[in-house]
Amino acid sequence: MSVQTASPRQCHSTPHVNCADCRLASICLPISLQIDDIEKLDDIVQRGRPVQRGDRIYHAGENFHAVFALRSGAVKTVCVTHDGQEQxxxxxxxxxxxxxxxLASNNHTNSAIVLETSAICEIPFARLEELSSQVPSLQRRFFQLMSKEIAQEQQLITLLSKNSADERIASLLLSISTRNHNRGLSAREFHLTMSRSDIGNYLGLTIETVSRVLSRLHKQGVIALDKKHVIINDLDALKSVASIPTDAVK
Amino acid sequence: MSVQTASPRQCHSTPHVNCADCRLASICLPISLQIDDIEKLDDIVQRGRPVQRGDRIYHAGENFHAVFALRSGAVKTVCVTHDGQEQxxxxxxxxxxxxxxxLASNNHTNSAIVLETSAICEIPFARLEELSSQVPSLQRRFFQLMSKEIAQEQQLITLLSKNSADERIASLLLSISTRNHNRGLSAREFHLTMSRSDIGNYLGLTIETVSRVLSRLHKQGVIALDKKHVIINDLDALKSVASIPTDAVK
DNA sequence: CGGCGCCTTGACTTGCATCAAAAGTAGTGG
DNA sequence: CCACTACTTTTGATGCAAGTCAAGGCGCCG
Structure with a gap:
């Protein structure tokens, strides 16, 4: 089970870094908190051991007691349908x-599964809730996070409902690119941590279609593709495949 | 513009009913609040005039300042894509x-459009937020509402990603049926307030497909259908079309 | 009555799924 | 280091569910 991936331990995945010093503070839960409020938040955050590919952070059906912040690595969340399919x-x-x-039912409806060696902060919800009552900006921040989650899911709904296979896949690549960029990493070049099968599952496509579309984008020179390593050669072309205006900041 | 639908004014749509007396209290925001907390909530709720089919409660892009509770009638929320399509x-x-x-960006990402004459309660968010800090059970309740929204959207994502046209439409009918039932109305018989085109848009299908599937369900005797009036004749058959085990509660 | 939306139905087309097989990659153990 | 097994990805051939195009019906309103 100890699948040590190539992903090296990075400075921000060391357990002793606190929220105030974490280089992700500017995009994570602490946004817009005062320094002493960050310290209060820091007190309730639990930093765990690194987790490995395939590990589950929580299972669907399990009692809900905490939310999680990803420090490094990658995670997918899946829920299971009546007939046992995973989404x-x-x-x-x-x-x-x-x-x-x-949060709604006090039981997780999803499972969270680790895609590559990751470091995760656990934030016990009861204490977060309590602290939220005392720190209005934290309460607001948490409302915002949930609202952002809703907005993102609505984007996905639109993608699934209205867009072709090409558009879906191009959109996913752009989304990852943008999020990498916001973390201060390259927007042009990145590693697809998820398998083709994960991508297909997420986008409502078969793995064959995912493979074909990626190959086509490669042949057309829009992206370069080596296994899971992606380079976006022509950002405007990719946006045009995604039917996103090239001037859209997103 | 004044499209008066057949829908009669009902007792719970009269503006003077307060939260404590509202017959929807058991499923609306006040769930699990103490009686005096309901009164505090009641103080900040604004009950407006009835709104008509086609009216917009808020527009995408508009400043976010309140959330809304539907007292009677029906509402759809839509968001617009880059290329002007509605979802x-x-x-x-x-x-x-x-x-x-x-809530995330302080601007609405959706528009809310009234489907039939409706009564709506407006809850200014700033005051709700403030009250939430003082009344932990309200804060919790609001977190739960957002979380429920997330869970429902995930259901829709799964539906769009994995299910056939028949399954999508049967699922929608069952969802409306269940929600009616929870409000103390008939689970067997109801009015589809939305057009075929709305259904198709929501479920990622064309209006022709929606029409064909509904006709087929009608011919098979699973439902009776007269214009927008629906009667579920064979609940188990409908669940089976939706690929939902017949013993599933929801 | 005639025009306008909304809905239904039929005939045809197509994008993606399915089926099938081969090629590539990784992990294990001799 | 290579052979072996298992898994993932790619590529090709074929089929079908749902989209598109088109025509006609029904109800509503001026």
């Missing part, structure tokens, strides 16, 4: 929060 | 809360 509902990158499903 | 992201029935998009 991936989101991919999470460093600085992003997951696990807010399950 | 319906939800249908709302009495007792349900909408307008929580826009």
């Amino acid at each position: 991936i509902t989101g991919f999470y990158l460093p600085g992003e929060i997951f696990g807010m499903d399950g | 319906i992201t939800g249908f709302y029935l009495p007792g349900e809360i909408f307008g929580m998009d826009g």
